[in-house]
Structures are given as C-alpha cells and as structure tokens.
Amino acid sequence: MCYNCPSEPSAEARPGDRPSRRAVARLLMAGAGLSALAACTPASAPEASGTTSAASGTASPGASGEASSPVPSRSGSTSTGASARPSGAASPTASASAASSASASATAPSTTAPTTTAAAAPPSAASRLPKQYSLTAPASPWVIVNKHRPLKPASYVPADLVQPRVALAVTGEAAQLNRTTAAAAERMFAAAAADGVTMTLASGYRSYATQTVTYNGYVSSQGRAAADTASARPGHSEHQTGWAFDIGDGGAACSFQPCFAEQPAAVWAKANAHRFGFVVRYPFMQHTTTGYFYESWHLRYVGAEAATDMRKRGIATLEQYFGLEAAPGYR
Incomplete structure (x- = not known):
C-alpha cells in the first residue's frame, strides 16, 4: 500500500494500519510548535533578570526576605508584570503545555538570592526590651561610658546622690550612689547577707576632680600606658555617673586584686547581681572590648530587665548588648 501517494483517499481506520497522512502531519506540526517554543523561551531571560535586579535594587533596608518581583507559578503562568513570557505560544496539546511549564521553570531566574542581601542587620539585643533608655545621657541607667564615649558634660554630677544603708568600707563621696543604684544595692546586699555572704561598698561615686587625682596617681607609678588599663581618664569613668560601684568582701581579702574573683562576695555577685539590676561591667577576657x-x-546598674536579659542571652559586655563598637583604647 502506498502511504505517501498524494491521491491516497481517506479510508476508515483498520486495526494494524499505520497512521494516516493527516495524523502524521499533526504530529509534525506539534513537533514544530515545541521547537518554536524552545527557541523562544530563552528570550524571556533578560526580561526576568531585569525584573529581579530592579526588585532587589528597590527593596527597603528592612526587607525580610520577601521577593518584590513576580515569580512564575509551577503551572507555567505568571503574576501581573510577566505576561511577555512565551507560554501563550504553546501548542494546545497536553504535551506542549507540559513542555511550556518545564521550559519556564528551567529558565526563570531565582529571586530568592537577591532578596536575602537586602535584609537589614539584626538590631541590638537591648532593642527587644519594652523600655528603652538613652545611651548618652548621664542620668540614664543605660548610659555607656568607655574609652570612646566620654561623659557629656565631662564635669557631670548626679543630682540625687545618697548614701545607701549598706556596710561601708569608705567615707565621703565614695560612699554615695545615685538614688536608684543605692536602693538596688540595699536589696542586693541584704539578699547576700541572707545567704551568709558579707558584702561591703568599697568605692562608689567619684567626682571629675577625684578621678583626676586617681588617674594621675596610676600614671606617676606605672606610666600612662599601664594606667589606661587600670584606671579611667577623667570624664571617662562610670563611677562619676553614680550608676557603678566597687564591692569588697567582709573579710577584706584581695580587695581590687585578681584573687578577689574567688572571694565569697565576688562569687555571689557574679551569680546573683543580675536579679537586682547589676552586671559585672568588666568581665573576664573581655578587655579587647x-x-x-x-x-x-x-x-x-542597668536595671533588672536588661541585666537578666544579658545573662539569659550569654552576652558579656554592655558594648555587645547595645550593639556598640569595642573600645579597647582611647582614640
């Protein structure tokens, strides 16, 4: 039988017959449609790439990983703005639709990677607390005073200095704290005593003038470089704020010496001070910060909420907790 003869009449299909000329033509047309689709599909790549680039360029700093540009669906259709894709040119056959979907999925660029670069830096740990305080105002419990951040004004004097009702190892201005710190210290000293630990106030408030004398004494005996690792320069001391103080042990052993860390007062304070709003300001092996x-x-003193939060998160220094730069030396 001649299957390619132009004069071949259309006959009824019989079992075992090969496909008719019309069926073969349909298959050839479908194949041509798939070839045309495959040839056109790459042309959509520049447009998709441009859309992704524009989206990543206009994303706000606070973006949280959401893509701004339309993303093709798995069925091959796109959201508004992606109508230029050639999916509409596919053959009406099921096989052409499947090819269109696979081609679109294979050539469409991913929009996930660009949007991750637009994510904002994580905020400081302290920003999660419901109450926020100034990091620069001397009267704020969160004021940060270090070698990069001097007090302003340098001659600041707390307006509410009082002498706490605790065991004192000093007299005069050194026996004073601001009112908030004094009240918290009274509660802490009482709790330590209830646990059988005697704690003393060894050094509290220091004025600018007193700090000048203290610092110059270290410079005279040890030199400026060594003095800067042991004593703050005038105007850079936490003691001047009234928010900080030094403790001693009831036995007066190892005062202001490395071995003080092993005394009952220091051990108890390290484990419990956060409950009363205090942190050990200069922790072990954190001098580079x-x-x-x-x-x-x-x-x-930084407040019980912040001190407890620092402990739970395992954050050692105030610089790290408030997202500030390290201050290992004076500028």
Missing part, C-alpha cells in the same frame, strides 16, 4: 582587664568587684 571594654578596654579593662577583669574587675570582678566593679558592678554597674
């Missing part, structure tokens, strides 16, 4: 070697006796 704080600028000072370990001072287990130096406590700083």
Whole structure:
C-alpha cells in the first residue's frame, strides 16, 4: 500500500494500519510548535533578570526576605508584570503545555538570592526590651561610658546622690550612689547577707576632680600606658555617673586584686547581681572590648530587665548588648 501517494483517499481506520497522512502531519506540526517554543523561551531571560535586579535594587533596608518581583507559578503562568513570557505560544496539546511549564521553570531566574542581601542587620539585643533608655545621657541607667564615649558634660554630677544603708568600707563621696543604684544595692546586699555572704561598698561615686587625682596617681607609678588599663581618664569613668560601684568582701581579702574573683562576695555577685539590676561591667577576657582587664568587684546598674536579659542571652559586655563598637583604647 502506498502511504505517501498524494491521491491516497481517506479510508476508515483498520486495526494494524499505520497512521494516516493527516495524523502524521499533526504530529509534525506539534513537533514544530515545541521547537518554536524552545527557541523562544530563552528570550524571556533578560526580561526576568531585569525584573529581579530592579526588585532587589528597590527593596527597603528592612526587607525580610520577601521577593518584590513576580515569580512564575509551577503551572507555567505568571503574576501581573510577566505576561511577555512565551507560554501563550504553546501548542494546545497536553504535551506542549507540559513542555511550556518545564521550559519556564528551567529558565526563570531565582529571586530568592537577591532578596536575602537586602535584609537589614539584626538590631541590638537591648532593642527587644519594652523600655528603652538613652545611651548618652548621664542620668540614664543605660548610659555607656568607655574609652570612646566620654561623659557629656565631662564635669557631670548626679543630682540625687545618697548614701545607701549598706556596710561601708569608705567615707565621703565614695560612699554615695545615685538614688536608684543605692536602693538596688540595699536589696542586693541584704539578699547576700541572707545567704551568709558579707558584702561591703568599697568605692562608689567619684567626682571629675577625684578621678583626676586617681588617674594621675596610676600614671606617676606605672606610666600612662599601664594606667589606661587600670584606671579611667577623667570624664571617662562610670563611677562619676553614680550608676557603678566597687564591692569588697567582709573579710577584706584581695580587695581590687585578681584573687578577689574567688572571694565569697565576688562569687555571689557574679551569680546573683543580675536579679537586682547589676552586671559585672568588666568581665573576664573581655578587655579587647571594654578596654579593662577583669574587675570582678566593679558592678554597674542597668536595671533588672536588661541585666537578666544579658545573662539569659550569654552576652558579656554592655558594648555587645547595645550593639556598640569595642573600645579597647582611647582614640
């Protein structure tokens, strides 16, 4: 039988017959449609790429990973703005639709990667707390004073200095704290005593003039470089704010010495001070951040909420907690 003869009449299909000329033509047309689709599909890539680029360029700093540009669906259709894709040119056959979907999925660029670069830097840990305080105002419990951040004004004097009702190892201005710190210290000292630990106030408020004398004494005996690791320069001391003080042990052992860390007062304070709003301001092995070697006796009031949050998160220094730069040395 001649299957390619132009004069071949259309006959009824019989079992075992090969496809008719019309059926073969339909198959050839479908194949041509798939070839045309495959040839056109790459042309959509520049448009899609441009859309992704524009989206990533206009994303706000606070973006949280959401893509701004339309993304093709798995069925091959796109959202508004992507109508130029050639999916509409597909053959009406099921096989052509499947090819269109596969081709669109294979050539469409991913929009996930560009949007991740637009994500904002994580905020400081302290920003999650419901109450926020100034990091620069001297009267704020969160004021940060270090070798990069001097007090302003340098001659600041707290307006509410009082002498707390605790065991004192000093007299005069050194026995004073601001009112908030004094009240918290009274509660902490009482709790330590209830646990059988005697704690003393070894050094509280220091005026600018007193800090000048203290710092110059270190310079005279040790030199400026060594003095800067042991004593703050005038105007850079937390003691001047009234928010910080040094503790001593009831036995007066190892005062202001590295071995103080092993005394009952220091051990108890390290484990419990956060409950009363205090942190050990210059922790062990954090001098590259704080600028000072370990001072287990130096406590700083920041409030129970912040102090407890720091402990739960395992954050050692105020610089890290508030997202500030390290201050290992003076500028």
